[in-house]
Amino acid sequence: MNRTRNTALLGALSSLALALTGIGTAPSASASDNGQSLRPAMGWSSWSLVRRTPSEAAVEAQADAMAKSGLASHGFVYVNLDDFWQKCDDNGFVVDSYGRWAVDSAKFPSGIKALADHIHAKGLKFGFYVTPGIAKNAVTRNTPVEGTPYHAQDIADTSKSEKNYNCKNMYYLDYGKPGAQEFVDSWARQFASWGVDYLKIDGVGSDDVADVRAWDKALRATGRPINFALSNNLPIADATTWKELANSWRTQGDVECYCGPGPNGSGYPLTDWSHVSSRFDSAASWAPYAGPGGWNDLDSLEIGGGDQVGLTADQRRSVFTLWAMAASPLLLGTDLTQLDPVDRAMLTNDRLIGVDQDGAAGERIVNDGSRQVWRKREANGDYVVALFNTAASGSAAVGVTWQQVGFTGDGEVTDLWSGKHTGVVADSYSATLRPGETRLIRVRPVS
Incomplete structure (x- = not known):
């Protein structure tokens, strides 16, 4: 990877962005002041391609390809491991001695820190995944909250189940109870010690504002710069809250069509035009809330695999154009080890990247x-x-x-x-x- 060119490009984009101004009147709520994502994040995320079977080897291969392909020198730097890194049993998530999810060692034999180290060695950044709440197994075992006299049963609200897309069996945390914030703090410290640079908290809705606030506080307390992303299909009624607490937020459901031939609709095609075209209206509605420090996330950018992703070349250019005009994060969902040459030319077009990174979301006229x-x-x-x-x-x-x-x-x-x-x-x-x-x-x- 040409790190000198990468630094020069990002510096040029930052200078350009500082010279630009938005065109609408932004809502009064201030953006997150955690110092992250002054421009939309750029990189790759595992969900679209890998889905429920991520592995150490698969994620490392994408990181290697990002660096080797030249994408990193154009600003694509995050390599984000999404869901299904955890180990489950019949009662939900297997947990460690402090009630936090355990890593599936069959998928990640070297551990998450080793994966992050591999990614960092390429000059890239590592992203990770969690959902709100506390696991049923933690409550059943009544695991201690690290560094406190409290235990899982002291802080769990077992009358309510939190949303989770994998092992399920998650309870709400009661933030009125001492130990709840400390539990999230413990988890955030663990992630920071592993080298996490970007954290996606999934399954977030209006009932999870307390969780988002707790994670924001916990991530700041680690002292590690961590880009904080929310997912998915967040209600626009709470947009000023998301803007205050996070660096990006998913404005709709998944861009994936789940219409591939593999398990759970995995495999190509990854998406279709209907899943993309529906984002024009939501991008227009959410535009006033975007700005330095917080961005409207239109979901993964399904460019890189040519026509097999489910979109024509014209449609893929339109996707990139909309994402750029909306100033959405540019998180690729395709296989970077098999990068289509037409798509590579799209993704390395610095004029398009500059539009995305210019520090403002466009409006529909x-x-x-x-x-x-x-x-x-x-x-x-x-x-x-x-x-x-x-x-x-x-x-x-x-x-x-x-x-x-x-x-x-x-x-x-x-x-x-x-x-x-x-x-x-x-x-x-x-x-x-x-x-x-x-x-x-x-x-x-x-x-």
Whole structure:
């Protein structure tokens, strides 16, 4: 990996971002001040591809491929292990002596710290996964809370079951009881000692605000910089709370279609156009809440495997364009060891990455059925404009006037996908787009 180039690129993007400004009025709630994710996270996550069978070898292979492919030098640095790293028995999660989930040693024989060390040795960052609550096995065994006189039965609310997608059998924590925060603190210290740089807490809803607050406090107390992500399909009614406490939040359910040939719908295809196109509306609704320190997460970016992911090349470019205009985290879900050359060219397009990393979420200014136009305004007076035909069939002419974009007169246009300088265009811009196609341009108003 060319670390010098990587550092230079990220520095350039940071400088660019500091020169940009949002176009809408942001909600009054402040963003998380934990110092993380001043720009959306970029990397890879295991869920789309590996699903329920992650392993030490599989995750290390993706980290190696991220570095070798050159993606890391364009800013893709997180390697995130999602669910199913844990060991289960008939009563739920197997736990350690302090009531925390035990690692499945058959999948990770060297342990999680060794996996993190391997990833860090590549110049990358390691992401991990948890859900709220406390395991039934911890309560049954009444395990002690590390460093305290309290035990699992002192802090568990056994009248309520927490959401969990793996071993189930999780109880709520009662944060009115002494020892509950200390239990989460203990878990966070363990993760920090393993080298976790990014933590996804899944199964979060309105009833879990206390858990999110506890984990935010616990992660800060470790002294380790940890990017804090929430999942999934979080209610927008609590958006200001998520923004205050976390660095990103999933705005919808899974982007995966679960329509592959393997167990639980695993394997290719990973997604389909309906699972992507539904995100246009939610991205528009959530746009005011995004900004440095906290981002609207549209879920995994299913680019890298070519057409087999379930999207055409036009649709994949539209996915990247929407994610970039929304300033969503760019967490790849595909097999980086088999990177499609067309997709590699997409993912290493620094003009697109720059749009994602510019520090602001765009807004939708045209919503005419399948014809959509989004914009961002930059502090130097430029605009970034995205035109979409979201239809599954049939070409469409999509247009926008410069007045709708935010200025009048002529505009000097550059196509950001191709890098081609179109020249000066008067009054408006339009393009005939194939189904699922996009056009992304930078416009400089001409005095």
